[in-house]
Amino acid sequence: MFLASAGRRPDASDLIAEIIADAEASGFILEPAQAAAAARLCQLGESISVRRKGLLRRRTPRSVYLHGPVGRGKSWLMDSFYRQLPGRKRRIHFHDFFRQLHRGVHASAGRPEADGTAIQRSVDALLSGVDILCFDEFHVHDVGDGVFIAKLLRTAAQRRVPLVVTSNYPPDKLLPNPLWHDLFVPTIGVIKEMMDIMEIDGDTDFRRSPVTGSAAPRPSDSPGLEAFSRGKIITPGTPAQLGAFGLFPPAKSQERILTPTTQRLTVKAADDMLWVSFTELCGGLMSTADYLALAEDYGTWVIDGVPSPRLESAAGSAPAWQRFSNVVDVLCDQGITLFLVGHGPLDWDLAQDPAHRTSTQPVDLARIASRLSLLDRVEASTPFEEVEAGGS
Template sequence: MRIFDDAAERAGFVLDDEQRRAARRLAELPKSRGVYLWGPVGRGKSWLTTVLFAAVDSKHKLRLHFHEFFREFHAAYARHRHRPRAAERALDELLGRCRFLCFDEFHVHDPGDAMLVAAMLRALVDRGVVLLTTSNYPPAGLLPNPLHHHLFEPAIALIEEMLDVVELAGDRDYRAERGEPRSNFERGRYLWPGTAEQLRDAGLVPPGPAERRALTVSGRPLRAEAVRGDLVWFDFGELCDTPTSTVDYLTLADRYPEWVIAGLTGLDSPDAAQRFANVIDVLCDRDLRLTLVGDRPLPELLPACRALDFARTASRLSLL
């Protein structure tokens, strides 16, 4: 428990009661069964995980964003799917001797992933891996679509069997109470209405037609308005209102540490809004710098969005 108090003191704050309760349980890791830590955005789940992970004295530990890991697991599983114990072989390939594993942002929205997530969790149990995972949902709230929720019920039962479910409750959003930027993502900005003069004042030259490039992502072309070294510039409609995926965004994040997304005019389309939320999650989790350009103040755009997990996305956008 002392490691959390000391870390909070160095950061200039004091743990609140709910954070202390969660910290006491985390202090027992990694020598006991795992923990599924869930609660609203900005409550400190990732911060607690960061402190604990740094304090664990072991070479056999890994911390991964869940969807980034699951992308790799999906591919590894496909390579072994015709062999016995495919899930175990995939984890052997990806985790090696890992015995303490942290997953950030555990959530499931794709019914096609339900059975594979369950197989992965069972394989982790069989390997004796101590798991700490954070989420905005209680286990029963995963894959919330009522048409598909039943597909994930075996995985929910497994989570509740193998992990202690710990809620980090409270209304205070520490993420919103920021001072000076502490990360590349926080050094990003939201600009509106996005005139050429405004962009130039921000150090950005609007791209011309000759700069457009077709990027190959997941075997498909995706148009960028410009690529300038480490910077990639997209139009919102091209990036989010076409059938792109989280895997595409992760691939692009491997290539480009700075992004501009311009032309944000609304979030009324459910599919475009969900893709936008997924893009923001990837950029924030990878700590990449984003300039987002819209046609009106951001608070006027966000209420129309009905994307899943959008409370987390809105909290992250508040950092810009």
């Protein structure tokens, strides 16, 4: 796009024209809520440009918080704005943010400084030399993550760096666990004070049905999504089903023990692909940092023994499902091809039906369902009940 390379100061009308053109070039038409959010982003872009020219030095442009259900085009809109905006900028995904924080802490291990100093230095590095930070897939489920987010917001305010944030949650629904939510309420207040909150709503999850007229990305628009969408959900996982995709259950001799960060993980194979059981991957103490480290080394994952989200089971505990949600997030964002294998039924859409909900299902069930809708299903021709009765 011409603005990013022309070297001139764009105004809001220039930026919005480029975003509209970007959408039309991909066969999309901005919906009303998306258009309103795009206009607000372009006002922010113009303010940043004016500020860079020496005006409004003492005033930080208000940040923007875009939220709404999964698949409504929030990330696409932010990324289009980011591409058009010239100057000093940085885009980061939620998981990458925490990976950088953990790397900074590990790098300082053994030094005579508190972890807080190392975290502050990592946050400073993230905000250094930029006029705007775009933060994708913002969510908070852990009280420790909430502390890091609070530090990021405070530092951004001190450095007068505005943020653009996308999230599936309105600010008041962040850190939804009632045991910890009150601890995050002050940070929610900071978010509301420094950001304009804009909802991108709509009745359609365009990640599932990316038709002309939507403003959401299709798998073909993103190399990462394209790689992720090559995966499959396979039930019940017979040798014939697996063999059709070149998947052959590893021999016991192929078992390996990996230590991606600090936790040991026993996997069934770790050669050209990572093959691991759901229980081993999600039932222990693995963290998002572990999943990110593994994603750097293995471009194809097979997770077998995946329990049904519709059925209560020992494997599918609430913490295990939350870790599984983190796995799916990481693999989708990092462009990893994922094969899920389980006896069945592996239907995350149906699991959202109140009639089928269980007490162990994760907070982000809709998010999992949306991302996994990109994967084709390979199912036995025999009905599930008959397969189960036959012991296949």
